Amino acid sequence: MKMTPAMRITLGVVSLTISVILVADFIGLIPRGDREATRQRQQFVEMLAVQLSVAVARPQQEGINSLLLTAVSRNDGVLSAAMRRSDGQLLAIAGDHQRLWQEGRNSSTVEQMLLPVVLDQRRYGQVEVVFKPLPGFSVLGVKIHGLLLLVVFVGFTGGLFYWLLIRRSLRYLDPNAVIPDRVRNALDVLTNGVLILDKSEQVVLFNQAFSDKACIGGLDFYGHKPSVLHWRKPNSGERIVAEQLPWCRLLQQRHGVQHEVVELVTGAGKVLVLTVNCSLINDDRNRVSGVMVSFDDITEIEHKNKVLSEMLEELGLSKQQVESQNRELQYLASHDALTACLNRGAFNQCSTDLFTESVNAGEPLSCIMVDIDNFKQVNDNYGHAMGDSIIKAVVAVLQKTVRQTDTVGRYGGEEFSILLPNTTLEDAVRLAERCREAVEAAHCEGLAITCSFGVAAAEAIMTSPEPMINRADEALYQSKHNGRNCVTQAKAASGQQASRRLMSVDG
Ligand SMILES: Nc1nc2c(ncn2[C@@H]2O[C@H](COP(=O)(O)OP(=O)(O)OP(=O)(O)O)[C@@H](O)[C@H]2O)c(=O)[nH]1
Incomplete structure (x- = not known):
């Protein structure tokens, strides 16, 4: 069961009251009937003992009997009385003493008292008196002590009355009760949470939306500081210390707080993402009397934003993958798998592009x-x-020998083409010669490998690179015809074909 504030206060007040009663009893401030009755009984027995001492001295058996009978008959509270000698023998009895007196008792109680009877300053015997039990409260035959009865009574009845009184009083003291209903209703219809704090940051008012969202429940939140709730920095899980909470900063530094994002771990353990707006409340004299805090729940929006950015990230990643796969496919489609130089198709495209660029730039192309x-x-x-x-190995030698701007392509099985932008026919012949020498000197795979070369250049009458390539091919054919391992320069439109044989395959 949950303890309400009224119950807690009642418990405190009842405990305090009982403590006061116990202390008062301890120092004897509480008059008790049983104490008084005990004192009177003691006096009575003392008087009887004195009278019996006189009677024993005479000695007068009848006097002793008469004293005891008088004591029993004239006192309602006395059930029996007896005079017992020191050797244990009963001298006189009044009432049903032998049944009522508990043998072996040698000290007095409130119901059975004994006192010595003295003769010649020596103990002669004792007077024994059995009294009626004192009136009192008993449960199941067990007598309850008066003080305990008082404590139980105060505990129950006092507790009930205190609780009713405190509960009623709290209704008047409740700060919530001083808020007019129309103000409360107006705040309760708002969908965003609202907190009104006094200048010591204690909650004066919170609306229904805040109570529902934060799952704080009940009135317990009043008078507390909102820092009792679990506030966190967004996306970090780090707890915000009380002084750093937006409303505390506003009260301390007087700087307005707008659209600040915080996280709240609710009473149900859910994490809410909230934007906080705070503004100061001033009194008639323009002094700060509190702060109004409003919360917008953006948990759903934040969640959707997160999902969206994750999707965008995934899309970005898959776009990158597609692009990289496209690049890979493009490379595979345009390059020869064995030599990694341009294949025939890509080489043709490259030659068209370079031809156009060279024509536009007015530069030679070979x-x-x-x-x-x-x-x-x-x-x-x-x-x-x-x-x-x-x-x-031959392609590697060719690529190593030509310039970076030149393009090597695989034209056929063991036939290759090299495009040389911004290169005259003479320079191209020189480069072909260097390639021929390089291949011959390379001893690819330990064999005496040689190549034949045909060189041609683009001419003004050409409208595409094909004639240039065909002429170079024809020149290559000529090199083969001339004995291989040589460079042949294609015939220009007007000039003669020139072939230089440096070294035959046979040496
Ligand atoms: N190992 C290998 N052989 C190839 C490849 N492409 C073409 N060939 C072979 O290269 C040879 C070319 O032979 P031919 O065209 O007769 O010419 P050749 O033997 O080089 O003689 P010449 O060109 O006249 O000096 C053929 O046997 C083709 O099978 C290839 O990718 N790998």
């Missing part, structure tokens, strides 16, 4: 066609795998 000499023999003698290795 082309070298290369073919490995007697390659069939290599395949036949050393196998196809060795043939592949030699093709790769």
Whole structure:
């Protein structure tokens, strides 16, 4: 069961009251009937003992009997009385003493008292008196002590009355009760949470929306500081210390707080993302008397934003993957798998582009066609795998020898083309010669491999690169015809074909 404030206060007041009663009793301020009755009984027995001492001295048996009978008959509270000698023998009895007196008792209680009877300053015997039980409250035959009865009574009845009184009083003291209903209703219809704090940051009012969202429930939040709730910095999970909460900063620094984002872990354990707006409340004399805080719940929007940005990130990633796969496909489609230089299709496209650029720039463009000499023999003698290795090695030598701006392509099986932008026919012939020497000197795969070369240049009458390539191919054919391992310059439209043989395949 949840303790309400009224119950807690009642418990405190009842405990305090009982403590006061116990202290008062301890120092004897509470008059008690049983104490008084005990004192009177003691006096009575003392008087009887004195009278019996006189009677014993005479000695008068009848006097003793008469004293005891008088004591029993004239006192309503006395049930029996007896005079017992020191040797334990009863001298006189009044009433049903033998049944009522508990043998062996040698000290007095409030119901059975004994006192010595003295003769010649020596103990002669004792007078024994049995009294009626004192009136009192008993439960199941067990007598309850008066003080305990008082404490239980105060505990129950006092507790009930205190609780009723305090509950009623709290209704008047409740700060919430001083807010007019129309103000409260107006705040309760708002969908955003509203808190009104006094200048010591204690909650004076909160509306229904705040109570529902924060799951604070009940009136317990009044008079507390909102920092008792679990506020966190957004996206970090770090708890915000009380002084750093927006409304505290506003009260301390007087700087307005607008659209600040915080997280609230609710009573139900849910995390809300809230935007906070705070503004000061001033009294008639323009002094700060509190602060009004409003909360907008943007948890759903934040969640959707997060999902959206995750989706965008995923889309970005897959776009990158598609682009990279496209690049890969483009590369595979345009490059030769064995040598990694441009394949025939890509080379043709490249030659068209370079031709157009050269024409536009008014720059020369040349082309070298290369073919490995007697390659069939290599395949036949050393196998196809060795043939592949030699093709790769020759391309590597060509790429190493030409300039970076030149483009090497695989034109056919063991035939290659090199496009040389901004290069005259003479320079192209010189470069072809260098390539021929380089291939010969390379001893690809340990074999004496040579290549034949045909060189041509673009001419003004040409409208596409094909004639230039064809002429270079024709020049290459001529090199083969001339004995291989040589460079042949294609015939210009007006000039003669020139072939230079440096070294034959046979040496
Ligand atoms: N290993 C290998 N051989 C190839 C490849 N492409 C073409 N060839 C072979 O290269 C050889 C070319 O032979 P031919 O066209 O007769 O010319 P050649 O033997 O080089 O003689 P010349 O060109 O006249 O010096 C053929 O046997 C083709 O099978 C390739 O990618 N790998």
